[in-house]
Amino acid sequence: MATETLSQEEIGLRMMGLQDHISAGLENLDGKAAFSTDPWQRPGGGGGRSRIITNGALLEKGGVMFSAVHGPVTERMARMLDLPGTTFYATGVSVVLHPLSPHMPIMHMNVRYFELEGGTWWFGGGIDLTPHYVVPEQAAWFHHQIKAVCNKTDPAYYPRFKTWADDYFYIKHRQETRGIGGIFYDRLGPAEGKTKEDFWALAERIGHLFVDVYTHFAGLNRHLPYGQTEVNWQRLRRGRYTEFNLVYDAGTKFGLETDGRTESILVSLPPLASWEYNNIPEPTSKEAQTLGYLRKGIDWLIPAFC
């Protein structure tokens, strides 16, 4: 293996650059609203830079969050990580977009780097799509894009990370996946036979893909007409998104339990969500069709979807 020359500070700086790339791309795409920047400091060490966009032409609410934090490993942190350590360094970029139009998908991306004093380090990440209405051709296109990005690092990664995402983005109490999935990976380190530069390249490609994918979907869907029926369904789907994030999401749980910055962690929650008792769409409706696609193990790369 090559000598590791990539320092934690350098990875942090690159993460910050990735935040710049993503927020600039999304602001340009929105065309109406601008991101506001909210820098913050962590009492225990480090801090972050939250970028928020609201009431845009495309984005009702979106966050592109950067953080680089460090400090002593608390007892609770050690228990949650199931690892010993004296001090840690963690940096990453997280994005969640809640579009105004129900025909645009909710989209999420996260790339992160973690290091413990003593040399243990790993990368994690993921990108996944939650359409309010699943369009199979668009879901298939999305999976082809992430497969192509994974292949540049390792051809074994897409199938492995796609299954990981199916298992991770799963709302057990609803027996529904959060959306049509994507990729998810965690704790990839030297045992993978790859360098930090390799993992950084993967993270950066995922970050760039995020903007490209959302731009592509905006071109297809942003001007499609919709009415109150679609808005009501969007709010119910946002309710499910909220359930996933508050009940299952490991990053949210870890953040809240280790006294992370609440406002930055919960920026993923939607601008307006609803819950109705026992809402069951008509069997042949487009809402019921969407529910049919929210299952684990769908192979979006088979020709039927393309």
Add this chain to the structure above:
Amino acid sequence: MATETLSQEEIGLRMMGLQDHISAGLENLDGKAAFSTDPWQRPGGGGGRSRIITNGALLEKGGVMFSAVHGPVTERMARMLDLPGTTFYATGVSVVLHPLSPHMPIMHMNVRYFELEGGTWWFGGGIDLTPHYVVPEQAAWFHHQIKAVCNKTDPAYYPRFKTWADDYFYIKHRQETRGIGGIFYDRLGPAEGKTKEDFWALAERIGHLFVDVYTHFAGLNRHLPYGQTEVNWQRLRRGRYTEFNLVYDAGTKFGLETDGRTESILVSLPPLASWEYNNIPEPTSKEAQTLGYLRKGIDWLIPAFC
């Protein structure tokens, strides 16, 4: 101690009667919408009767839920209860109301009975108030009512259960209580030196108080005028309510993790909730005043509040 003559079946029937009393009282109070009844069966044994009201004159969404379930104690259940057991019986009534008007409070109540084969049994319960806008006189009145109800069973109960509620209904990551509290108790059994009839009497009084309290607040607040500012604040407070229920509420967690009936468990979630990044009310606003009251340890019985 007196011989226990109250069977689990009898307690289940009384719970069902309590559901009838509460739903009839609330329907009468609403004056426009009626409850719909949704009976359901639990695959493992037992079932329940969900009563839902929506789009009422007073209640935008409300649930009065009864269940009486039994069956083998699963491994997960034993772990969550931290108790061994072969079979269990559980019955209870839960109520959550989300009013249309931001001047009416969200209100919750739960009374429950649990029994394990072999003779272990306990009662639990609680009643608490979550005003969108805290009116100190009304909060004080509420606490006086629940103290009076507790005193009929044991004068030591109000202070003990009030503190328990402060600790239980707490949103740690916001450093806010859910509302102005009330009472909460759990696992009260023979060690309290009381009979099942004693605990049932407490449960029934709490159930009856629920209707009386909501009727009282409706008389005071239901016709107060409000605009978009108050509605927006109400949606944010409902967001906090959602955070509490999905992240901390023990009943919700237990239900979801033991494959309870999702629709009945999550009926507590609001009809429309919102999240804004870093919403901080103006220092002298009525919204900021409300936040000032969402703290543990406030003694609502001191003369200043009455």
